[in-house]
Amino acid sequence: MRIVLHIWRQRNANERGRMVRYELPNVSEHMSFLEMLDVLNEDLIAKGEDPVAFDHDCREGICGMCGCMVNGIAHGPLPGTTLCQLHMRHFKDGDELYLEPWRAKAFPVVKDLVVDRCAFDRLIAAGGFISASTGSAPDGNAILVPKEIADHSMDAAACIGCGACVAMCPNASASLFMGAKVAHLGLLPQGQPERHRRVKAMVAQAKAEMFGSCTNIGECEAVCPKDIRLEVIARMNGDFLKASFADRSAGDGEG
Amino acid sequence: MELDSKFPAGPIETRWDRHRFSLKLVNPANKRKHTIIVVGTGLAGGSAAATLGELGYNVKCFCFQDSPRRAHSIAAQGGINAAKNYHNDGDSVYRLFYDTVKGGDFRSRESNVYRLAQISLNIIDQCVAQGVPFAREYSGYLDNRSFGGAQVSRTFYARGQTGQQLLLGAYQALERQIGAGQVAMFPRTEMLDVIVIDGRARGIVTRNLITGRVESHLADAVVLGTGGYGNVYYLSTNAKGSNATAIWRAHKRGALFANPCFTQIHPTCIPVSGDYQSKLTLMSESLRNDGRVWVPLKKGDSRPPSQIPENERDYYLERRYPSFGNLVPRDVASRNAKLVCDDGRGVGETGLAVYLDFRDAIERLGRHTIKERYGNLFDMYERITGEDPYQVPMRIYPAIHYTMGGLWVDYNLMTTIPGLYAIGECNFSDHGANRLGASALMQGLADGYFVLPNTINDYIASVKLEKADTSHPAVREAESQVTCLTKRLLDNKGTRSVDSFHRELGKLMWDYCGMSRTAEGLQHALSEIPAMRERFWHDVKVLGGGEELNQSLEKAGRVADFFELSELMCLDALERNESCGGHFREEYQTPDGEAARDDDRYSYVAAWEFHGVGNRPGLHKEPLAFEYVHPAQRSYK
Numbered sequence: 001m002r003i004v005l006h007i008w009r010q011r012n013a014n015e016r017g018r019m020v021r022y023e024l025p026n027v028s029e030h031m032s033f034l035e036m037l038d039v040l041n042e043d044l045i046a047k048g049e050d051p052v053a054f055d056h057d058c059r060e061g062i063c064g065m066c067g068c069m070v071n072g073i074a075h076g077p078l079p080g081t082t083l084c085q086l087h088m089r090h091f092k093d094g095d096e097l098y099l100e101p102w103r104a105k106a107f108p109v110v111k112d113l114v115v116d117r118c119a120f121d122r123l124i125a126a127g128g129f130i131s132a133s134t135g136s137a138p139d140g141n142a143i144l145v146p147k148e149i150a151d152h153s154m155d156a157a158a159c160i161g162c163g164a165c166v167a168m169c170p171n172a173s174a175s176l177f178m179g180a181k182v183a184h185l186g187l188l189p190q191g192q193p194e195r196h197r198r199v200k201a202m203v204a205q206a207k208a209e210m211f212g213s214c215t216n217i218g219e220c221e222a223v224c225p226k227d228i229r230l231e232v233i234a235r236m237n238g239d240f241l242k243a244s245f246a247d248r249s250a251g252d253g254e255g
Numbered sequence: 256m257e258l259d260s261k262f263p264a265g266p267i268e269t270r271w272d273r274h275r276f277s278l279k280l281v282n283p284a285n286k287r288k289h290t291i292i293v294v295g296t297g298l299a300g301g302s303a304a305a306t307l308g309e310l311g312y313n314v315k316c317f318c319f320q321d322s323p324r325r326a327h328s329i330a331a332q333g334g335i336n337a338a339k340n341y342h343n344d345g346d347s348v349y350r351l352f353y354d355t356v357k358g359g360d361f362r363s364r365e366s367n368v369y370r371l372a373q374i375s376l377n378i379i380d381q382c383v384a385q386g387v388p389f390a391r392e393y394s395g396y397l398d399n400r401s402f403g404g405a406q407v408s409r410t411f412y413a414r415g416q417t418g419q420q421l422l423l424g425a426y427q428a429l430e431r432q433i434g435a436g437q438v439a440m441f442p443r444t445e446m447l448d449v450i451v452i453d454g455r456a457r458g459i460v461t462r463n464l465i466t467g468r469v470e471s472h473l474a475d476a477v478v479l480g481t482g483g484y485g486n487v488y489y490l491s492t493n494a495k496g497s498n499a500t501a502i503w504r505a506h507k508r509g510a511l512f513a514n515p516c517f518t519q520i521h522p523t524c525i526p527v528s529g530d531y532q533s534k535l536t537l538m539s540e541s542l543r544n545d546g547r548v549w550v551p552l553k554k555g556d557s558r559p560p561s562q563i564p565e566n567e568r569d570y571y572l573e574r575r576y577p578s579f580g581n582l583v584p585r586d587v588a589s590r591n592a593k594l595v596c597d598d599g600r601g602v603g604e605t606g607l608a609v610y611l612d613f614r615d616a617i618e619r620l621g622r623h624t625i626k627e628r629y630g631n632l633f634d635m636y637e638r639i640t641g642e643d644p645y646q647v648p649m650r651i652y653p654a655i656h657y658t659m660g661g662l663w664v665d666y667n668l669m670t671t672i673p674g675l676y677a678i679g680e681c682n683f684s685d686h687g688a689n690r691l692g693a694s695a696l697m698q699g700l701a702d703g704y705f706v707l708p709n710t711i712n713d714y715i716a717s718v719k720l721e722k723a724d725t726s727h728p729a730v731r732e733a734e735s736q737v738t739c740l741t742k743r744l745l746d747n748k749g750t751r752s753v754d755s756f757h758r759e760l761g762k763l764m765w766d767y768c769g770m771s772r773t774a775e776g777l778q779h780a781l782s783e784i785p786a787m788r789e790r791f792w793h794d795v796k797v798l799g800g801g802e803e804l805n806q807s808l809e810k811a812g813r814v815a816d817f818f819e820l821s822e823l824m825c826l827d828a829l830e831r832n833e834s835c836g837g838h839f840r841e842e843y844q845t846p847d848g849e850a851a852r853d854d855d856r857y858s859y860v861a862a863w864e865f866h867g868v869g870n871r872p873g874l875h876k877e878p879l880a881f882e883y884v885h886p887a888q889r890s891y892k
Binding site for chain 1: 302305306309320321322323324325327329330339341377379380381382383384385386388389390391392393394395396397411413414416419420423426427428430431433434440442465494495496528529531532533534536537634635638639641704705708752754755796798799803804806807
């Protein structure tokens with residue numbers, strides 16, 4: 001089938017970008033979306049034009065490296081799917097697709113469809129962990145975790161940190177990403193001692209990174225490739241509120 | 256060169272304890288005066304960097320992805336082994352040790368494997384403490400499942416995303432150290448050379464992938480946790496970015512490369528569908544717990560699977576290996592899939608696939624249970640193929656998945672360059688000629704959390720290193736090598752893309768150094784590769800500049816290294832005139848088609864020394880002694 005692509009081209013963070021039109025006459029329905037971009041890049045190289053830069057690595061939907069806006073939707077039209085797992089059989093002959101990088105102040109464009117998501121790492125560094133230094137652990141079965149709790153925690157822990165939630169949010173809020181981590185760790189007995197400190201530090205860091213606030217729009221949940229639910233944000237807000245009242249002295253975030 | 260593996264003598268059960276006691280320590284207050292470089296942030300590199308930071312060392316950590324959380328360990332699905340014996344089914348440290356030595360077809364070092372089995376217990380405890388949400392039973396206790404090559408349930412898992420959850424545990428521990436200022440993280444930075452001063456590894460040369468800046472970083476020791484080299488084959492289950500550049504360039508600086516021909520073909524991957532295909536997707540081996548593998552009895556039977564009656568199906572693994580059935584180790588399952596396809600009984604459009612059927616399991620356990628166990632894998636299969644595995648059997652075929660070979664290391668995980676360590680998949684040490692399922696995660700974390708942070712103290716405490724700065728001639732020389740290579744690639748006025756060369760090399764390697772090998776085929780590959788490499792350097796076309804994000808340039812450097820490494824793999828495969836584990840030489844098989852080892856002549860680790868591109872490398876042998884598990888033909892019948 002024939003696919004027309006309009007792709008955001010931007011040489012680097014400082015230069016202005018623009019949309020460029022490309023036509024692909026022979027796209028197989030079995031190709032993945034990224035394989036289609038590979039084919040485009042091979043054509044561009046043959047013509048002596050700079051190939052389109054895009055991030056990707058595992059191509060199995062788990063590393064969280066790939067992603068761009070496809071016709072205004074993060075990771076494209078198929079729910080619960082990363083861009084690398086989206087196959088061309090979901091498009092039809094003659095479709096025109098507009099590809100843009102994630103748009104958010106906290107994710108500056110590096111080149112073409114590549115953005116800098118280090119702000120996510122700094123959110124985790126602020127508090128998204130359980131402080132269990134190597135060697136100090138008791139036997140695994142000494143800490144009982146009821147199955148329902150473990151399953152809930154796992155639902156939240158499935159987040160791949162791709163950034164689609166931020167890109168899709170009109171406020172560029174990182175609440176779904178943070179909420180997922182707060183829920184994953186805060187649900188488990190191991191995560192209790194640092195529960196308040198964690199949420200306060202992460203919220204403070206999000207502010208410093210210029211992520212917006214959550215206004216419960218729900219676009220993040222709609223595009224999340226791992227189906228992280230909005231309830232993790234509710235949980236984070238609840239924890240944050242409790243933390244703000246309960247131990248005003250704990251935590252190094254300004255909260 | 257004398258290879259000293261440095262493992263202690265005496266009873267194997269106490270070797271690691273006694274060895275740890277004999278190692279020198281570094282006073283906590285002195286640790287902050289030492290800098291250690293860690294390259295790679297997967298399970299091995301990430302856990303090592305975090306733990307070294309916790310100990311108080313200054314750590315500089317590097318990865319080529321945008322975040323340390325992307326490392327390819329994240330894609331491991333099935334689980335992690337540990338000899339907890341929580342199920343009272345006869346497991347023990349000794350049995351895990353035994354299974355791993357036997358599974359590796361008697362080509363691994365007993366002392367290392369025993370240590371790995373011992374440490375497996377600590378790993379689970381550590382990961383639980385960090386908040387890894389392992390699967391639980393209703394009582395709250397940890398759940399286990401069984402995995403290929405074992406008859407006990409010792410595999411811990413977090414749905415089909417065990418690697419992801421373990422990696423996030425290590426990543427979060429690492430971020431905690433980054434937040435504390437103990438680890439300096441350099442994402443989107445690729446290591447391109449090792450700096451060796453006075454015979455010791457003292458640093459690395461890197462390229463910042465966004466600005467193109469070439470920089471040197473100096474330290475007291477360098478740790479590589481950079482993963483395997485399966486992408487030599489172009490199509491593999493590895494991430495697109497996985498590469499051998501770090502270990503290959505260390506090899507060129509003097510680190511011996513051990514058993515390069517030991518590659519693992521995973522039996523359950525989604526088959527190739529077109530020539531644009533960029534990678535192969537693994538379906539977790541855990542699927543073989545409930546899925547049954549079969550092909551039609553008749554050749555060229557093109558009926559849809561639902562119309563092939565029971566008595567016209569060949570459940571060939573259950574037939575040939577009644578005691579292990581569908582749970583035979585990976586090498587055995589892969590080779591059998593190839594045999595039935597070569598026999599003309601493969602299924603699907605290309606005839607290069609076999610069925611993995613869940614019909615009986617769904618009947619027995621119900622759709623709900625199957626969904627709970629494998630839901631995400633079934634979804635992934637459907638997304639890629641457009642077929643619903645609850646209705647139609649999956650089609651699977653073997654694909655390159657893991658490399659058991661890697662840099663030679665001693666018991667301390669140090670390479671033959673003093674001060675240079677290799678951990679995780681990038682070393683050769685624990686899996687012999689075949690790795691058992693759920694053992695890669697175990698090894699990565701054992702090396703990173705528990706082995707290296709103990710052994711590296713001994714080196715730091717024993718050596719007196721001269722002060723060195725970036726004006727040292729060795730630093731200048733390494734930097735200029737890197738800059739020259741970049742310039743050579745960019746100035747080349749060729750006509751073909753990097754990928755086109757990579758595909759060509761990958762196909763040659765798959766055909767002649769893949770699932771089965773012959774002397775004739777390997778000789779053919781050895782005559783083709785240098786010519787292909789020449790064509791690459793003559794005709795490769797890399798657009799763009801060196802001082803910007805340039806993904807073609809990154810790939811070109813990695814493929815250039817694959818062209819050299821592939822030659823060594825073929826040579827090693829040709830020299831090893833036996834079949835063992837993943838290395839199957841057609842000339843050496845038993846009358847019923849199983850791998851025939853030759854313990855008299857090949858019970859050694861082949862460690863190769865680099866003598867220049869195109870020159871024959873030197874072979875050093877580390878003899879293997881089996882004091883505990885006595886070599887026998889591996890039987891899973």
